[in-house]
Amino acid sequence: MQYNDAAEVVWYVWKHYQHLLSGLEIRVDKAILAREKASAVNNPNLAKRLEKDLGFVLDEEVNKALADGPESFRRRVCQRLLSAEAASIAINRCPQCGRVTRAPRAKQCFCSVVIGMPRPPNKPLS
Numbered sequence: 001m002q003y004n005d006a007a008e009v010v011w012y013v014w015k016h017y018q019h020l021l022s023g024l025e026i027r028v029d030k031a032i033l034a035r036e037k038a039s040a041v042n043n044p045n046l047a048k049r050l051e052k053d054l055g056f057v058l059d060e061e062v063n064k065a066l067a068d069g070p071e072s073f074r075r076r077v078c079q080r081l082l083s084a085e086a087a088s089i090a091i092n093r094c095p096q097c098g099r100v101t102r103a104p105r106a107k108q109c110f111c112s113v114v115i116g117m118p119r120p121p122n123k124p125l126s
């Protein structure tokens, strides 16, 4: 799978900085999960209950936030957080390849570079 930096940044911020979400953004996040779960269950009654009880289907603010779909919503929230909460967010990138790591304190990259460890001198890149 090809690396998509913008998508990785959204995933990273979404996964590691949920404590910075607003009340509405938390409701929308819960609604996304409940609606996804409801669409995945085979029991129509259970699906209806999940959507009604946990999916915020009657919440106009939630529905408006999800008008363009969950991915678009998450992208907008990440853009907001990266500008409004820039001082609180540190994106951990590999010094070798520049990719976003899996976690803020990750010590190893997908390219197998150990972050924070200098490369041994005179060792050629393989």
Ligand SMILES: [Zn+2]
Pocket: 094, 095, 096, 097, 098, 099, 109, 110, 111, 112, 113
């Ligand atoms: Zn790397």
